[in-house]
Amino acid sequence: MAIQQSEPTAQPSARPPKVVFRLLVVLLVLAVAGAALWLVDRASTPTPHPVAVDFPALHVAPAPVRVGAAAPAADAAQPSAQASAAGRQETAEVWLARVSGATGIPARALRAYANADLTMAKVQPGCHIPWTFLAGIGRIESDHGRFGGATLAANGDETRPVVGVPLNGSGVADISDTDGGGLDGDPVHDRAVGPMQFIPSTWRNWASDGNGDGVANPQNIDDATVSAARYLCAGGRDLATAAGWWAAVLSYNNSVEYGQKVFSVADAAAKASARP
Numbered sequence: 619m620a621i622q623q624s625e626p627t628a629q630p631s632a633r634p635p636k637v638v639f640r641l642l643v644v645l646l647v648l649a650v651a652g653a654a655l656w657l658v659d660r661a662s663t664p665t666p667h668p669v670a671v672d673f674p675a676l677h678v679a680p681a682p683v684r685v686g687a688a689a690p691a692a693d694a695a696q697p698s699a700q701a702s703a704a705g706r707q708e709t710a711e712v713w714l715a716r717v718s719g720a721t722g723i724p725a726r727a728l729r730a731y732a733n734a735d736l737t738m739a740k741v742q743p744g745c746h747i748p749w750t751f752l753a754g755i756g757r758i759e760s761d762h763g764r765f766g767g768a769t770l771a772a773n774g775d776e777t778r779p780v781v782g783v784p785l786n787g788s789g790v791a792d793i794s795d796t797d798g799g800g801l802d803g804d805p806v807h808d809r810a811v812g813p814m815q816f817i818p819s820t821w822r823n824w825a826s827d828g829n830g831d832g833v834a835n836p837q838n839i840d841d842a843t844v845s846a847a848r849y850l851c852a853g854g855r856d857l858a859t860a861a862g863w864w865a866a867v868l869s870y871n872n873s874v875e876y877g878q879k880v881f882s883v884a885d886a887a888a889k890a891s892a893r894p
Contacts, residue, residue: 654831659727680878681885687837688861690885693747708893712828717891726770727813727839728761734828734843738851745851746858747866750891754884755870756813763813763839770813774829774840782810785817793817801836812836814846824849846870 672716709718711855714732718725728749735749756762760780768778784807785793790806799805799819808818816824816836825834828844835841850857850866867877 625818627838641824647714673871673881675758675876678758678879678882679876680697683878684879685868685877686860686864689755689858689860690748690750690881691888692750692858716893720890721753721887723757724764724770725763726772726774727756728753730774730839730843731747731756733801733840734847737828738847742848742851744854744856746856747847747851748857748884748888750884750887751850751857751880752846753813753887754882755846755867756839756843757883758825758876758879759810759815760813765813773831774838774839776813776839779837780812780815782815784809788877793819796894797822797850812842814842816842816845820849821845831868 682701691736708871710729710732714725714728717723718728723731731749731752734752735747738747740743753762759765762767763776763780765780768776768780771777781802784804785791786792786807794807795805796808801811801818801821802809811816811821812835814836821836824845825830825836826845826848827834828840828842829838833841834845836845850870852869853865855862857866864877867880868874871877
C-alpha cells in the first residue's frame with residue numbers, strides 16, 4: 619500500500635533533540651526483533667495454500683457404480699503376489715518401473731502405496747487393503763503429491779507443503795483450528811495437509827512413521843499412506859468386500875461422488891497394472 623506524502627512543515631531546528639534519537643534507536647531495535655520473529659514464524663509454519671480452482675478431483679470421472687454394489691478390481695492388489703503369479707521373480711524396481719509406466723502414477727508415489735499395502739498385509743492382514751485404493755485416494759486428494767506445484771523428493775517429502783483450503787463452511791466443512799496452525803499454517807480454521815490430505819485432528823490420532831526415520835510427517839508420502847491405510851482399516855473392515863470398501867472410502871470423505879472417483883482410479887490402476 620502506498621503512503622501518501624504531505625508537505626513538510628517548518629522545522630524549528632536542523633538537529634533533532636537527543637530524546638528523538640533515543641526513540642529512533644528503540645524503534646529500530648523493535649523493528650529488527652519483529653522482523654526476526656516474522657522470519658522464524660515463516661520458516662517454521664507452512665504457508666496456507668491459496669484457494670485453488672484446479673483441484674485434482676475435477677479431472678477424474680466418477681465410476682458408474684452404486685454404493686456397496688462392488689469393490690474395484692483386485693487382480694493386481696498385491697505387488698508381491700503379481701510377481702509370484704507370473705511364475706518368475708520381479709524385483710521391486712522392475713515392478714515400480716512397469717506399473718508406473720502402465721498407470722501413469724509417479725514411481726515415488728507408487729513406491730509409497732505399495733509399501734503401505736505390504737506393511738498392512740503384515741500387521742493387519744484381515745483388512746486386505748490394496749495399493750490401488752491408496753493410489754485412488756492419492757490421485758483425488760493431491761494428484762499423487764503434485765498439487766499446487768509440489769513434487770515428491772527422493773525421501774518422500776513434499777518439495778513444498780501441500781495445504782488445502784480453509785475449512786470455514788464456505789462449500790466445505792466448518793472446522794475450527796485444532797493445531798494452532800502448526801501443521802497447516804492457519805490459526806483460525808483447520809486445513810487438510812499433505813499428499814493424503816489429513817485434517818490436523820485426524821492426523822494426531824493416526825500419525826504413523828511409514829519410512830522408519832523416527833518422525834511421522836503428514837507432508838511425507840510414506841508416512842501419510844501408512845497412516846491412511848491404518849485409518850481405512852479401522853474397525854476390522856475387510857476391504858476385499860464391497861461393503862468394507864465403501865465403508866472405508868466414505869469414512870475418508872462422506873461423499874458418494876468422491877467414493878465413485880476413488881473407485882474409478884483404483885479400478886483402472888488394478889487393471890492396467892496386471893502383468894500380461
